[in-house]
Amino acid sequence: MGSALILRLIAQRLALGVLLLFAVSVLIFAGTQILPGDVAQSILGQAATPQALENLRRELGLNDPAYIRYFRWLGGVLTGDFGTALSNRRDIAEALGGRLWNTLFLAGCAAVISVPLAILLGLLAVRYRNGVIDKAISGFALASTSLPEFFIGYLLILFFAVELQWFPASSTVFDTMSFGARLQAIALPAITLTLVVLAHMMRMTRAAILNVMQSAYIETAELKGLSAFDIIRRHAMPNAVAPIVNVVMLNLAYLIVGVVVVEVIFVYPGMGQYLVDHVSKRDVPVVQAVGLIFAAVYIGLNMIADIVAILANPRLRHPK
Amino acid sequence: MSGELDFLSRAVATGKLSRRDFLGRAAALGVGAAVANTMLATAARAQTPQKGGALKMGLVGGESTNSLDPAQFLTQVPQNFGSTWGELLVLQSPEDGSAQPVLAESWDASDDASEWAFKIRKGVTFHNGKDLTPEDVAQTIRRHSDENTKSAALGVLGDIDEVVVDGDNVVFKLKRGNADLPLLLTDYHLIIQPNGGYDDPTAGIGTGPYKVEVNEPGVRHMSVKYDGYWRDDVGHVDSVEVIVMNDTTARMAALQSGQVHIINRVEPKTVALLKRAPGVVVVNVPSKGHYIFPMFCNTAPFDNADLRMALKLAVDREQMVQQIMQGYASIGNDFPISKSYALYPEGIEQRTYDPDKAKFHLEKSGHSGPILLRTSDVAFPGAVDAAQLFQQSAAKAGIQIQVQREPGDGYWTEVWNKQPFCASYWGGRPTQDSMYSTAYITGADWNDTRFFNEKFDKIILEARAELDSAKRTEMYRDAAMIVRDDGGLILPMFNDFIDAHREEVQGWVMDPNHETSNLKAAIRVWLKQG
Numbered sequence: 145m146g147s148a149l150i151l152r153l154i155a156q157r158l159a160l161g162v163l164l165l166f167a168v169s170v171l172i173f174a175g176t177q178i179l180p181g182d183v184a185q186s187i188l189g190q191a192a193t194p195q196a197l198e199n200l201r202r203e204l205g206l207n208d209p210a211y212i213r214y215f216r217w218l219g220g221v222l223t224g225d226f227g228t229a230l231s232n233r234r235d236i237a238e239a240l241g242g243r244l245w246n247t248l249f250l251a252g253c254a255a256v257i258s259v260p261l262a263i264l265l266g267l268l269a270v271r272y273r274n275g276v277i278d279k280a281i282s283g284f285a286l287a288s289t290s291l292p293e294f295f296i297g298y299l300l301i302l303f304f305a306v307e308l309q310w311f312p313a314s315s316t317v318f319d320t321m322s323f324g325a326r327l328q329a330i331a332l333p334a335i336t337l338t339l340v341v342l343a344h345m346m347r348m349t350r351a352a353i354l355n356v357m358q359s360a361y362i363e364t365a366e367l368k369g370l371s372a373f374d375i376i377r378r379h380a381m382p383n384a385v386a387p388i389v390n391v392v393m394l395n396l397a398y399l400i401v402g403v404v405v406v407e408v409i410f411v412y413p414g415m416g417q418y419l420v421d422h423v424s425k426r427d428v429p430v431v432q433a434v435g436l437i438f439a440a441v442y443i444g445l446n447m448i449a450d451i452v453a454i455l456a457n458p459r460l461r462h463p464k
Numbered sequence: 465m466s467g468e469l470d471f472l473s474r475a476v477a478t479g480k481l482s483r484r485d486f487l488g489r490a491a492a493l494g495v496g497a498a499v500a501n502t503m504l505a506t507a508a509r510a511q512t513p514q515k516g517g518a519l520k521m522g523l524v525g526g527e528s529t530n531s532l533d534p535a536q537f538l539t540q541v542p543q544n545f546g547s548t549w550g551e552l553l554v555l556q557s558p559e560d561g562s563a564q565p566v567l568a569e570s571w572d573a574s575d576d577a578s579e580w581a582f583k584i585r586k587g588v589t590f591h592n593g594k595d596l597t598p599e600d601v602a603q604t605i606r607r608h609s610d611e612n613t614k615s616a617a618l619g620v621l622g623d624i625d626e627v628v629v630d631g632d633n634v635v636f637k638l639k640r641g642n643a644d645l646p647l648l649l650t651d652y653h654l655i656i657q658p659n660g661g662y663d664d665p666t667a668g669i670g671t672g673p674y675k676v677e678v679n680e681p682g683v684r685h686m687s688v689k690y691d692g693y694w695r696d697d698v699g700h701v702d703s704v705e706v707i708v709m710n711d712t713t714a715r716m717a718a719l720q721s722g723q724v725h726i727i728n729r730v731e732p733k734t735v736a737l738l739k740r741a742p743g744v745v746v747v748n749v750p751s752k753g754h755y756i757f758p759m760f761c762n763t764a765p766f767d768n769a770d771l772r773m774a775l776k777l778a779v780d781r782e783q784m785v786q787q788i789m790q791g792y793a794s795i796g797n798d799f800p801i802s803k804s805y806a807l808y809p810e811g812i813e814q815r816t817y818d819p820d821k822a823k824f825h826l827e828k829s830g831h832s833g834p835i836l837l838r839t840s841d842v843a844f845p846g847a848v849d850a851a852q853l854f855q856q857s858a859a860k861a862g863i864q865i866q867v868q869r870e871p872g873d874g875y876w877t878e879v880w881n882k883q884p885f886c887a888s889y890w891g892g893r894p895t896q897d898s899m900y901s902t903a904y905i906t907g908a909d910w911n912d913t914r915f916f917n918e919k920f921d922k923i924i925l926e927a928r929a930e931l932d933s934a935k936r937t938e939m940y941r942d943a944a945m946i947v948r949d950d951g952g953l954i955l956p957m958f959n960d961f962i963d964a965h966r967e968e969v970q971g972w973v974m975d976p977n978h979e980t981s982n983l984k985a986a987i988r989v990w991l992k993q994g
Contacts, residue, residue, distance in 0.1 A: 229529070231529035231531070232529055232530060232531035232536075232666070232681055233531070233666065234681070239528070242680075298713055301713070301714075301717045302717070305717055305721045305723075306717050306720045306721050309721055309722075312718075312721070312723050313714065313717035313718045313720075313721045313723055314522065314707065314709060314714055314717075314718045314723060314724075316683060316684055316707050316708075318678070318680065318683070318684065408710060408711050408714075409711055409713070409714055410714065411522075411707065411708065411709050411710075411711070411714050411718075413680070413682065413683040417528065417682065418528045418682065421527040421528040421529050421682055422528065422529060424527075425527070425529045427529060
């Protein structure tokens with residue numbers, strides 16, 4: 145059982161991921177083709193004359209068969225060319241790049257706070273399980289998750305932006321901002337997102353470790369006199385890491401693809417708002433591009449979770 | 465008396481007194497709203513503007529699909545930002561709605577108002593350094609009115625037959641006489657661009673006091689002072705930043721915490737809360753926009769004039785203004801023209817809630833049974849509640865209204881202008897003629913009351929080419945009376961534009977023509993220094 149085997153497994157997963165992404169690209173393309181009304185119609189709107197429609201269709205190559213258009217689109221995507229937005233004729237890759245970076249930055253900051261915090265709280269909850277600390281942690285985490293994110297957002301704005309004026313109420317960020325100013329601008333949305341995803345990860349950490357704690361080898365560890373924290377850290381944690389990583393990855397994916405509401409409340413220029421604007425304008429090339437990126441994020445994060453699970457658990461390396 | 469009012473108007477101009485309070489005091493002193501508004505505008509201008517500072521506006525109405533092409537302006541963010549970098553030929557006066565020169569220095573019409581010559585101002589430069597020429601103006605108008613145009617201004621320019629350059633003048637030849645042409649050119653889409661924008665409509669190059677620096681659609685736009693600008697009575701701050709804030713609460717929080725200086729679209733429900741916030745001034749101005757219940761005059765039971773009158777008398781307008789708009793509206797009189805229009809016909813008797821008279825007309829009409837009223841959240845803010853208030857006030861007159869709530873999706877394609885009785889709204893138009901021509905003359909696509917009246921059509925057509933204002937005002941009075949008494953329009957209220965700004969923002973001009981001071985707030989205001 146050498147590193148070659150592990151490399152081969154990882155390569156297999158990667159190949160599967162890429163294959164999956166191609167399948168998704170076919171689905172996205174097909175889905176946007178099924179939408180009622182064609183692109184030319186939605187660009188020109190009600191006032192479209194048949195001549196103008198025909199001109200635009202020719203210009204956009206809409207008269208070609210669907211599979212040719214698919215491969216033309218795919219070819220563009222593979223070379224980093226997503227085309228231009230129909231609504232304002234801006235280059236999609238360029239506009240999307242900035243938005244994607246903003247989304248990743250916010251998601252990254254929220255993850256940097258929430259993941260260690262959730263795991264630490266989970267460990268604490270296990271260490272003092274069924275005690276006051278455990279109950280307090282669970283209660284707090286569940287309460288913050290049960291509150292809708294817009295409500296948490298508004299509460300934070302009310303206290304920290306309007307009353308105390310520590311942080312700005314709106315999180316508009318732009319290229320020329322310094323890193324510090326950027327961090328300050330996104331403080332409130334990052335805290336909001338942290339509160340939203342915290343409980344899920346914390347509860348999963350707690351459950352996974354508690355599950356392991358029932359095992360015989362933990363009893364052995366206790367009998368040989370290890371401290372409670374050492375037992376959790378050295379024996380329980382490695383065995384519980386797979387489910388924890390899974391739930392962490394799910395939440396990271398959520399932080400990237402599911403935060404439209406938070407973006408709207410805090411006026412944050414991320415991917416979600418960008419997608420919603422263009423869906424309502426039937427701006428198909430943008431919808432396709434964003435859909436593909438979201439799919440890539442999901443597939444990528446799930447792949448990482450898989451690989452970590454394989455590395456953490458030798459049994460998974462030998463599928464029966 | 466006028467001494468006190470002068471003092472008060474200065475207090476409003478400097479942000480110490482709200483405009484509403486001022487109007488209230490003015491009314492108590494026996495001064496009408498029109499005069500009081502004029503005093504306010506004068507007081508605002510009498511102050512000496514201070515130069516400098518970075519102005520920030522947080523506005524609803526921006527999407528990442530927005531473009532800098534003026535022909536594509538649909539929402540408030542590009543409209544307001546457009547006013548910083550671009551200019552129109554003509555601007556509508558905030559005081560009396562008349563046409564005021566901007567890039568057009570002066571104009572002349574032929575006797576039948578079918579040929580107009582606009583003299584183009586000299587010494588004006590575009591941000592690319594080129595001089596403004598009459599050819600640029602002609603090309604701009606052509607781009608917005610030729611047959612391939614996608615411009616939203618096509619509707620107002622439909623009468624133009626040909627635009628030609630004649631020396632310093634641009635001559636408009638119209639298919640038929642139109643005395644309102646200068647006012648039609650105040651449409652915010654008609655920003656003059658180099659070569660009319662044919663080369664690159666989205667370049668964002670105009671003659672305005674600020675030139676485009678940042679253009680991130682749906683996020684923010686910024687423009688900075690243009691050194692070669694031709695006049696100094698507008699464009700006081702150094703830079704203008706327009707930040708997209710589509711969420712109402714986000715806008716209010718940003719204003720309260722001082723992150724932005726100006727916000728638009730304050731909701732009537734939350735005005736009272738915002739007014740209590742320190743350092744914030746709420747500005748509201750009556751608009752030309754209105755909320756309506758149109759009835760099809762050619763469809764039973766609304767084809768009966770008595771039934772229509774019964775329904776008009778069964779609306780409690782006062783109650784609707786108070787409960788739906790919290791008082792931030794003015795009462796309507798069943799014709800679509802508010803006091804903000806030029807040539808407003810003064811002195812038409814206000815229709816009031818009269819259940820007895822309504823009952824009389826109902827009995828005379830011979831109608832019995834429920835009347836179906838369709839409404840929806842999207843018809844206008846509070847339309848569902850308004851329909852229910854209507855239902856209750858009509859019930860007291862023995863009229864049974866059945867309220868049916870429709871989904872917002874598809875309301876404008878399936879219900880409005882398709883069903884005989886529903887809730888709806890209209891935004892203002894630059895002139896009475898354009899309002900009536902859009903929705904009340906025979907043959908108008910959007911005639912949402914199916915009102916076909918030969919006498920009315922004739923008046924509107926004659927008034928369009930009439931250059932004598934006194935005669936025209938009389939004609940519009942006749943037209944208004946016909947719609948009011950015979951038409952299918954129930955118009956309970958004209959909504960206010962409600963914006964808000966920080967105390968340090970000075971020189972706000974009350975302008976009923978459009979929100980945020982006719983979209984010109986950014987170039988009209990200045991920031992109090994120190």
